[in-house]
Amino acid sequence: MRIHKEGYATISLTIVVLLALNLLAGFFLSEIHLLRQLLFVVSIVLFLLVLQFFRHPQRKITRNEKQIIAPADGKVVVIEETQEDEFLKDRRIQVSIFMSPVNVHVNRYPMSGKVVYSRYHPGLYLVAWHPKSSTENERTTVVIENGAKTQVLLRQIAGALARRIVCYPQDGWMVKQGEEMGFIKFGSRVDLFLPLDAKIKVQLDQKTRGGETVIAELA
Template sequence: MIHKEGFSFLVYTLVIILLLLIFSFFLLSRLVFIFISVFFVILYSFFIFFFRNPKKKSREIHEKNYNIETIISPADGKILKIQKIFENEFFKKNYICISIFMSLFNVHINRFPVSGKVIYVKYYPGKHMIAWKTKSSSYNEHTTTVIKTFKGKKVLFRQIAGFLARRIIIYAKKNSIVKKGDEFGFIKFGSRVDIFLPLNSIILVKKGEKVIGGETKISIIPL
């Protein structure tokens, strides 16, 4: 299944590829034409793979223990780092930051890590440095979203564009009620998602671990 963000890109790319193949057929030798054709088939197959949207059942996680808030991963990828840092945009104090790096081979759909009310959404244009660099969170194109959960906890997460990423899409709207596991955005071609959690959070993942967006439990916040 193809994600909606890939439809127009795939159509335009297919048209360009077909036009290039037509010109190549008449202007180049047969051997070169075959080589180019194989290259474009592989390239287009990768684009289809990148925009895949795995069909899954509802990802809502029902808490059995009402004294905790369970946080699920907002993205597919690998845990890049887990550190205590000063969050200077919204909270203005130290928080635990979990960074998830999405390579070109990961599903690039972003999902709400908790259910609740969206109380803050902001988009920042910027540069496109390599996503795993520390400075990329401030200088790269990015978005910031904060949700206040139904249990009163506030969780901040940030989409950060990478070197190849040239467009961040965000669906989250301020004051809307959202459900854990539902889509909140998409980043095209290589990127990172940071999630900021209270200092008393119990971290369930470790650096280098692979996670699945909307499924992997990454933290528990005691109430």
């Protein structure tokens, strides 16, 4: 199993803290064997949970300029027409994917093209499924324009647990569908804003796999 580079520091810190706790337990609780054993088991479980969160599985990417693919693993929680006012300034179909702490948290480009807009916005930490999380939570917004001048906006949103969003692209970058765009730590959400004539290929509550599940087909 590969581990994502964004997890190296967190995993190292987890090892140090858990090791220190177990060494202290061995010194101060030397006579309470059951408690020491319980702490050891809990430490192993916590370490494995942190390790699985930063897993980075390989995905088979099939690029298609007419398709929008899932930017993240998770569950589709929103499919609706809405107004996008940060950059596009028009009506769009919003598709939102919620990532629980057990999902892979690597984010991927939904299509190939040029990054025409990339911005970070500080904000609140409402639960990721809250209706206002898309506009009030800490977030990053990335807009990609393909060769046909179609623009798709993607928004990474921090949740109640996610306190760090990593977003790699900068204005002017040329990006490829399915490649890494960033990472969000410990539970979060990704919103896609698609053209109104896009044919949506997913349903509410459907599970998605980043880089593989087809979200929509462009006209």
